[in-house]
Amino acid sequence: MQLKIALLGGDGIGPEVLAQSVKCLKAIEETFNHSFEYVEASVGAVAISNTGKPLPDATLKLCREADAILFGAIGSLEYDNNPDAQVRPEQGLLGLRKELGLFANIRPVKMFDSLIANSPLKEHIVRGTDLVIFRELTGGIYFGKKSISEDGTRASDVCEYTEDEIGRVTHLAFKAAKKRRKKLTLVDKANVLESSRLWRKTVSEIAKSYPDVELQTMFIDNAAVQMMMNPTQFDVILTDNMFGDILSDQGSVIIGSVGLLPSASIGRENAMFEPFHGSYPQAKGKNIANPVASILSTAMLLQHYGLNEEANAIVSAVNESFIKKVVTLDVLGSSKYGTDYVGDFISEHIVDPD
Amino acid sequence: MQLKIALLGGDGIGPEVLAQSVKCLKAIEETFNHSFEYVEASVGAVAISNTGKPLPDATLKLCREADAILFGAIGSLEYDNNPDAQVRPEQGLLGLRKELGLFANIRPVKMFDSLIANSPLKEHIVRGTDLVIFRELTGGIYFGKKSISEDGTRASDVCEYTEDEIGRVTHLAFKAAKKRRKKLTLVDKANVLESSRLWRKTVSEIAKSYPDVELQTMFIDNAAVQMMMNPTQFDVILTDNMFGDILSDQGSVIIGSVGLLPSASIGRENAMFEPFHGSYPQAKGKNIANPVASILSTAMLLQHYGLNEEANAIVSAVNESFIKKVVTLDVLGSSKYGTDYVGDFISEHIVDPD
Ligand SMILES: [Mg+2]
Ligand SMILES: [Mg+2]
Numbered sequence: 001m002q003l004k005i006a007l008l009g010g011d012g013i014g015p016e017v018l019a020q021s022v023k024c025l026k027a028i029e030e031t032f033n034h035s036f037e038y039v040e041a042s043v044g045a046v047a048i049s050n051t052g053k054p055l056p057d058a059t060l061k062l063c064r065e066a067d068a069i070l071f072g073a074i075g076s077l078e079y080d081n082n083p084d085a086q087v088r089p090e091q092g093l094l095g096l097r098k099e100l101g102l103f104a105n106i107r108p109v110k111m112f113d114s115l116i117a118n119s120p121l122k123e124h125i126v127r128g129t130d131l132v133i134f135r136e137l138t139g140g141i142y143f144g145k146k147s148i149s150e151d152g153t154r155a156s157d158v159c160e161y162t163e164d165e166i167g168r169v170t171h172l173a174f175k176a177a178k179k180r181r182k183k184l185t186l187v188d189k190a191n192v193l194e195s196s197r198l199w200r201k202t203v204s205e206i207a208k209s210y211p212d213v214e215l216q217t218m219f220i221d222n223a224a225v226q227m228m229m230n231p232t233q234f235d236v237i238l239t240d241n242m243f244g245d246i247l248s249d250q251g252s253v254i255i256g257s258v259g260l261l262p263s264a265s266i267g268r269e270n271a272m273f274e275p276f277h278g279s280y281p282q283a284k285g286k287n288i289a290n291p292v293a294s295i296l297s298t299a300m301l302l303q304h305y306g307l308n309e310e311a312n313a314i315v316s317a318v319n320e321s322f323i324k325k326v327v328t329l330d331v332l333g334s335s336k337y338g339t340d341y342v343g344d345f346i347s348e349h350i351v352d353p354d
Numbered sequence: 355m356q357l358k359i360a361l362l363g364g365d366g367i368g369p370e371v372l373a374q375s376v377k378c379l380k381a382i383e384e385t386f387n388h389s390f391e392y393v394e395a396s397v398g399a400v401a402i403s404n405t406g407k408p409l410p411d412a413t414l415k416l417c418r419e420a421d422a423i424l425f426g427a428i429g430s431l432e433y434d435n436n437p438d439a440q441v442r443p444e445q446g447l448l449g450l451r452k453e454l455g456l457f458a459n460i461r462p463v464k465m466f467d468s469l470i471a472n473s474p475l476k477e478h479i480v481r482g483t484d485l486v487i488f489r490e491l492t493g494g495i496y497f498g499k500k501s502i503s504e505d506g507t508r509a510s511d512v513c514e515y516t517e518d519e520i521g522r523v524t525h526l527a528f529k530a531a532k533k534r535r536k537k538l539t540l541v542d543k544a545n546v547l548e549s550s551r552l553w554r555k556t557v558s559e560i561a562k563s564y565p566d567v568e569l570q571t572m573f574i575d576n577a578a579v580q581m582m583m584n585p586t587q588f589d590v591i592l593t594d595n596m597f598g599d600i601l602s603d604q605g606s607v608i609i610g611s612v613g614l615l616p617s618a619s620i621g622r623e624n625a626m627f628e629p630f631h632g633s634y635p636q637a638k639g640k641n642i643a644n645p646v647a648s649i650l651s652t653a654m655l656l657q658h659y660g661l662n663e664e665a666n667a668i669v670s671a672v673n674e675s676f677i678k679k680v681v682t683l684d685v686l687g688s689s690k691y692g693t694d695y696v697g698d699f700i701s702e703h704i705v706d707p708d
Binding site: 152160161189195245253 | 433517546554575599600604
């Protein structure tokens with residue numbers, strides 16, 4: 001298969017972990033006889049420095065044309081500490097999601113048995129966790145109208161949803177649930193929020209088309225608790241943009257490292273694959289960042305194009321790295337392996353699994 | 355001291371746990387020679403059934419006059435399953451907070467060593483947790499303008515904050531931090547939300563008046579993670595209404611039971627004390643609800659009036675109940691003690707500590 005892949009490293013550890021993913025994709029090309037073209041483009045704080053824009057036009061154009069986008073991470077301390085900056089790195093990621101209509105963010109959270117000691121949760125609670133979060137990604141309060149009064153003493157953000165916005169991600173979530181354990185949990189705050197009540201109404205209506213999937217509803221505050229007390233109860237979680245942000249970050253930590261989890265952002269015509277984690281600017285250039293989340297994102301990319309054998313080759317190689325303890329510091333405090341070495345190990349294991 | 359205390363049992367297990375708190379307050383009266391007057395009033399789903407209103411006028415009037423309010427819990431399955439209901443039990447609680455201007459919700463989260471086995475978190479992570487959450491309680495998205503389009507396909511909620519709303523709870527939080535470990539963590543989403551950026555600006559400004567308190571900022575998604583990975587890092591957490599709802603529910607579960615934690619809601623002229631937990635309608639009337647959160651709320655009430663010795667008598671009696679394992683099922687799965695028995699044990703221990 002021929003694929004044109006846009007590489008958006010972004011800020012902090014983004015470029016470093018992305019480089020490991022490219023190693024793995026090259027190993028896949030070699031092993032399975034595919035031909036992938038890689039084109040780099042800038043986004044985030046680095047793009048602001050270079051072009052004044054967090055999402056330069058050239059980057060957006062490339063992303064539209066590409067078959068898939070591999071994204072690193074975004075955000076820098078400089079901006080985190082300067083809440084007044086009008087042009088912000090995060091606008092690069094939000095803009096990309098909005099421009100390409102990447103309305104669904106899919107985040108699998110699966111506990112690897114070999115890493116169970118790393119979870120902050122007790123073993124009997126976390127063992128067997130295998131859930132996937134479907135987060136609506138282009139609506140809600142993160143994209144709603146913002147305003148600040150002229151004298152700067154009053155500020156507001158609007159959380160708005162339409163039936164259509166809710167419907168398209170809901171269908172994806174139900175389809176996934178059908179292929180899994182047939183349970184879907186809608187997380188909202190319908191006892192207080194009007195937008196949540198629209199979610200509940202719309203999702204309940206759509207549920208009738210998926211009679212073999214059980215629909216459950218849960219308030220966000222309780223869901224945040226249940227992720228800690230009983231994560232194995234979940235199969236598919238469906239929720240809005242902000243609640244999904246919180247729950248998926250929680251999901252990443254219960255499996256023992258924020259550095260392990262991939263994600264996919266899906267639109268009607270484009271698909272972007274990126275690690276769960278942020279730009280972790282403190283670790284930039286130190287060769288300590290965990291590349292596994294980014295590498296597993298490439299497995300989601302391959303799966304998206306039906307290359308299941310290839311995706312499995314990546315997952316197997318990652319598993320092997322856990323078993324051989326070729327992991328970064330965040331996974332094993334005594335580890336001496338860096339980002340590069342872990343990327344080499346996994347990519348070599350793809351080419352030569354024995 | 356003479357105190358007039360309004361008793362608002364509310365829904366579900368609310369009245370049952372409140373009854374145990376009254377036993378304890380009577381024990382305090384007897385032991386320390388005080389005279390408390392108790393006046394009951396209805397609120398929530400039960401008030402809707404009786405009067406059509408979740409917060410009847412008579413209830414509000416009583417609460418205004420009383421020296422303190424002891425609140426049970428609110429919410430029933432009937433309404434949770436009916437998102438379309440226009441009159442809702444939660445409006446009783448939200449209304450009370452708004453009418454009385456209870457702008458700050460204070461939620462201490464302290465790990466009891468004797469209960470550490472109950473935490474879903476590993477012992478080395480949770481041991482020593484001792485934090486207090488200051489949640490803004492009358493602003494933000496829960497109280498913002500709500501709308502739904504005429505055809506019912508578009509819904510929105512507004513999250514709005516003013517400098518004044520942020521300022522008054524911020525001062526309380528800094529004052530508490532000064533008396534504690536002198537660290538305050540502001541939780542927001544300032545990289546995306548305009549309202550969060552106003553929080554950051556306002557709190558940073560106020561911080562200058564408390565130079566001995568260290569101010570730290572954290573995004574809500576990261577804070578939800580840090581509550582699981584490293585809760586001992588926190589001293590005072592300051593945050594908005596919705597983020598505080600999520601974090602304080604998380605806080606309640608890391609210490610091993612949602613049934614253990616009290617809270618206080620403070621306004622300029624009124625103060626209300628209530629357990630952390632909800633109405634748990636499934637347990638109503640079964641004599642299995644944990645009364646400790648409600649009982650510890652009475653300790654916060656006594657403290658509010660400077661009755662520190664009396665408050666300590668309650669905390670000691672609760673501690674004794676843990677040591678003697680006179681606890682409800684949620685704390686110890688093999689326990690045979692019910693709500694009533696635990697309430698009797700604690701109140702008797704107040705009168706006769708040996
Ligand atoms: Mg996040
Ligand atoms: Mg709550």
